[in-house]
Amino acid sequence: MLIYKSEDINALDAEKRTPLHAAAFLGDAEITELLILSGARVNAKDNMWLTPLHRAVASRSEEAVRVLIRHSADVNARDKNWQTPLHVAAANNALRCAEVIIPLLSSVNVSDRGGRTALHHAALNGHTEMVNLLLTKGANINAFDKKDGRALHWAAFMGHLDVVCLLVNQGAEISCKDKRGYTPLHTAASSGQIAVVKHLLNLAIDESNAFGNTALHVACFNGQDNVVSELIDYGANVSQPNNKGFTPLHFAAASTHGALCLEFLVNNGADVNVQSRDGKSPLHMTAVHGRFTRSQTLIQSGGEIDSVDKDGNTPLHIAARYGHELLINTLITSGADCTRRGVHGMFPLHLAALNAHSDCCRKLLSSGKPQTTLLINTRRKPKGKMTPLHYAAASRHYQCLETLVACGTAINATDQWGRSALHYAAASDLDRRCLEFLLQSGATASLKDKQGYSPVHYAAAYGHRHCLELVSLHTLLDRDDSHQDDPESPNARSPLHLAAYHGHAQALEVLLQGEREVDQGDEAGRTPLALAALRGHTDCVHTLLSQGASPRTTDTQYGRNPIHLAVMNGHTTCVRLLLDESDSADLVDAPDSQGQTPLMLAVAGGHVDAVSLLLEREANVNLADNHSLTALHLGLLCGQEECIQCLLEQEASVLLGDSRGRTAIHLAAARGHASWLSELLSIACSEPPSLPPLRDYNGYTPLHWACYYGHEGCVEVLLEQKGCRCIDGNPFTPLHCAVTPLHAAAFSGHVDCVQLLISHDAPVDTADQSGRTALMMAAEKGRVGALEALLTSANANLSLTDKEGNTALHLACSNGKEDCVLLILEKLSDSALINATNTALQTPLHLAARSGLKQAVQELLSRGANVQTVDENGLTPALACAPSREVADCLALILATMMPFCSPCSSGAPSPGSLLRQLPHQGGKVPSAGPRGPRSPRNPSGPSSEGTTENDSEDSETF
Template sequence: MVVLKIRDQPSLLKAIFNVDPDEVRSLIFKKEDVNVQDNEKRTPLHAAAYLGDAEIIELLILSGARVNAKDNKWLTPLHRAVASCSEEAVQVNEVNAYGNTPLHLACYNGQDVVVGELIQAGASVNQGALCQDLLLAHGAHINLKSKDGKTPLHMAATHGRFSCSQTLIQNGADVDGEDKSRNTALHIAARFGHELIITALIKHGANTVKRGVHGMLPLHLAALSGFSDCCRKLLSSGFVIDTPDDFGRTCLHAAAAGGNLECLNLLLNIGADFNRKDNFGRAPLHYASANCNYQCVFALVGSGASVNELDQRGCSPLHYAAAADTEGKCVEYLLRNDANPGVRDKQGYSAVHYASAYGRTLCLELIASVRPLDVLLETSGAEVLRDVESQAPLSPLHLAAYHGHCGALEVLLASLLDVDVRSPDGRTPLSLACSRGHQECASLLLHHSASPMARDYIHKKTALHAAAMNGHLECLHLLMSHNNQHINVDAQDTSGQTPLMLAVLSGHTECVYSLLSQGACVGTQDRWGRTALHRGAVTGQDECVEALLQRGAGVCVKDIRGRTPLHLASACGHMGVLSTLLQNAGAFPPDTHLTDNQGYTPLHWACYNGYDACVE
């Protein structure tokens, strides 16, 4: 539901929410629309009904308010009134978008007085209503299901209404009825930790080994949610403790993921297999580590769980802990128990890579204290790149720089030798940091002598290109103010594009001005003979074009097809740019001479593409 600010609403709604009948009466007299709707299609009557003010409701109805108006969720003013305990009634069997009547909502909120009023007004009690004795006395269908397949017993189990559930069971409720997720009331009670309801359901024959959502047993759900008392109740009924769900996960996997030590120990003490793997090759220790459940990690390792067991992705528990452990407790304990930080997954990533990608600075420090990172990663450079089997697509430096994790980057830079280590396509960590706009990371890399002019292998772009094309002004300033190395602001990539051209192409005006202030050449042409001004003309970047013209960019410079910026602005219909170009063209040759290689003038192109304004 969208919550709207009262101060932004029409006067009538303000008066209603201020519960001011006199102001409402005054506004209605002034012809204020009583059926005005907000973005959720709620009317003033919806608001009045929700607040339960009978006087205002009567005023609105007498003034023509539509009593059965439905909002986006098919809720009428009556639904709103019932949900907020008002006893007014209009059409008592009106159904909302979820198939619920006002009676459903009253029962759901436990409003017995409202329920009584609704039944007296003729509400149907046979549409899945829930209010125990009152409804049952009026002939409610006890096993009727809602749209999502839930019976009244499911609802009682959800909210822990023990007496209600007892009444339903005693009156013939189906204890093993499934909702659309395959869950029974026992699954629901286990999920929400309602021990008394679990006891009642088991006593009346509920199936404790019935599979619910994803093939989970009620015990899976109790263990996952950390309700140890519920686990004991479910265990007392007896079944195979290592029964897997649809994904091969046992109840011990669920307990490890949920993080409740009491549940975990309960299962371990009755013989749950702590090394059993699910369909993904993960043991309970993988889940405990991934969820940073230190006590569960401690208990599993203490029970003999293997700390270096790999799943199908080649990940050990340490990989998952390194990615998630902000406090470092799980990582420290795993390392202390001989977890190998050098193990790489099937993509070639180690725990160092995972910690770097997720910015877990403390985890990196812990790993470095066990084994120097340069040794662990074989100096992160040439040796790794030569070893095809152990080669990761990206180094830890790349991952930390790309995601902007400055703390992790600092730890890595204190250990790693090659600050300009390359990715498979030749990009450096500095290039990635600049492409993402991570100014602090870029500054740190430059401080450690990263090269701003290092080019990638494919497009031959530098960090300058990366910052300019993505509009990251601060990174651009950092690169150009770097005094230790020669900076070529006119460096060209394989297509002959300069950082200035790329900044203009994407309309990054501030970057354009910054590059120009550092002496970027406006007349440089790419491999097709196009200048930065050609790019501004074709993309309609008015401000960039102005900046280039102020620096003397040539309006009549032709590309290899003989087309000038005037041709391109005309062909693309950018009237503002065309006007600026014409004003700055000066005394250029007549149109007969301003032709491209096909003999077309800018006028031809404007006419051909139907840009009347440009033609004029």
């Protein structure tokens, strides 16, 4: 009737289900078909993406399934968990529905979002017939989900023995492991499936997982005592350690339901004193979790009461740390040592106090041991020399404090830093309850630690106003005056300094009520106002100024006042407060010991707001520091563009030089600020009559600096400025090599700058004071790119020599720059330069050979380099390879001795013997005791120096 009244056949409910979903869920095939014929969407999805086919399969309605499939229902439709109708059928044991669906599927091994197939779902729910059907239809029996779980894992975990047997009989891998190494036996043991465990044990599987845990470990951890009993009867190793050294007994001692498991293990010979890799015994594990009944069992079975782990902690330490009072009582009754030291030398009482277990503290103090020993006097403290009272005070544990003080602890005992419990309470107590209790109990408020800090200092540093008010009543108001008068005082920081530095304005108010000196300095001469300004604590600055603190006081280290310190960190609000408090304008330009004004520091730090404020207060933009650096210099050096703009708007001078004569234009060029360089040049050139040549005290122009650092944009800007164009250099330079800008660019290897200078007709062959051109500079430094640009684009002259007669080829060979040597040889047109000698009579071959340039030597030889040429020391290129003259002489002797076995010389070249005899005569630097050429064994008279003998050879390889 509703259909005939034109009701919406696809109407949705709150969960987006259609009437067809409802009909399919109820399994009403007749209504299902009627709805479809009336226009219902057969594959409509609800908010879980379930289709009517999913619903029909879940209800095991074969007829409804057939109707839906007959009307083209999607058998591969997936819900939000990626489950298909087959997954739903397998989970709900809809056997007949599955038989209808499977023939329409390409595979029965489709996985859902968790990687589980239909077989996984059937095995999980124990549907044996469904498992059998899927296997007969080709389901992969060893398919695994995203955690590598197999169907056998799930069947074993749920205890479905029939399914387990079926899977095993069908060939499932019984020792399969998931990603954590769990076998089906592990899963069955964890859930206590005793029948499955027995069956799997009969199949002889008992392996460890990825953590080294056996099935017995897992059963003990989960408290499955029946499984534990079965595994022990089967012969499982009760003392098997896992990867961390924990045995099943450790797990049984710690687990929630492991009491019976522990008894089974102990009764079957488990070692009650076995220790894990970190030294924990089963008794330690009971202490962690407070299993006092199990601890009694272990102790009665021979468990060592005072066994220690790797940190030195006994079970009593562990129990005290975790606050297990009953277990502490058990251990103490059994004779545990309360005075044994554990981690960091602590007693159990320390750990109980540190973790606020007051009942445990009382139990330990009533253990029968002398309380003076337990409370730890100054002769018996842990490494930090902190008593339990220190720990209780630091952790604000009021009840522990009461317990410890009532037992007579030394209330003023100090640790290794000289701090008492009152110091810790002042630093940590928010409601002053612990602090008040300690003071009432006789704690000394004026006691100072080794740094000279009293509890007042600590309360001030942490901003606890109530603690300050309380402690101040017990402390003399002039405590810090006497402290500063003490020449042996570790520091001069007062509570005022600490409160100001940490920004505690309320604490400052309390301290200032009884403070006579507001501007006292610390060890660096900084006042509380300076520290508050340094940290930007506006409230503290305002409070101190209202109490008369002076913004003019400077520190002793850098001579800086609070304004300097505030602008260094960009605390503009503090700067404004300080300037408003000042009566005169000179504070704006006050210099520190380096001559730096607040404006300079603000610019260097890039604090634009502070710069703007100082300029509003008419700060002088052209003042210079001790190095003659102005604020503009510092802005360019630090790259603070916004600050530079503010300075230029205030007409800062661009031509003032620093202590080395460098103007802002020099620095802009050196730092590569092309846009600022252009603007600075425009400002400078606008001043009549014209911009003079810009040179620093070393003669460098901005162009030199830009070329040296390779800032192509700056080079281009400078070359476009005719008034600044100064390509020719000067004879004075700290580099002793880069005179012209082209020298500078070549020296640093900046190819773009070299090409740019060449394009602007820079003289290429200009020599510096040592006679070297830019080409020689590039060759000497191995700048291949610059060298190629000079040779290709500028046709630089390769034949030019420096004052020592070296060509570019000589310099490249001498400095081992083989790439440059090969490039020069490639571009070389004058073959005479191959054998050109310098003032030391060395050819390029001499230098290349000495530098070990194999390819260069080979190329020189192929181009006709003379191997017989001798230098001023009488050495050929071959002998020049020797590291010293003595080695060269030895080499010559060896070569001369080898000559008789070589073929006769066919040319008029001198023999090695004759060459060796000439060495003492040709080299003026050779000592008179130099070796003489040996006579040939075949010719005792020796060859004459005029000709050759049959023993001489011209073979170049001999040399």
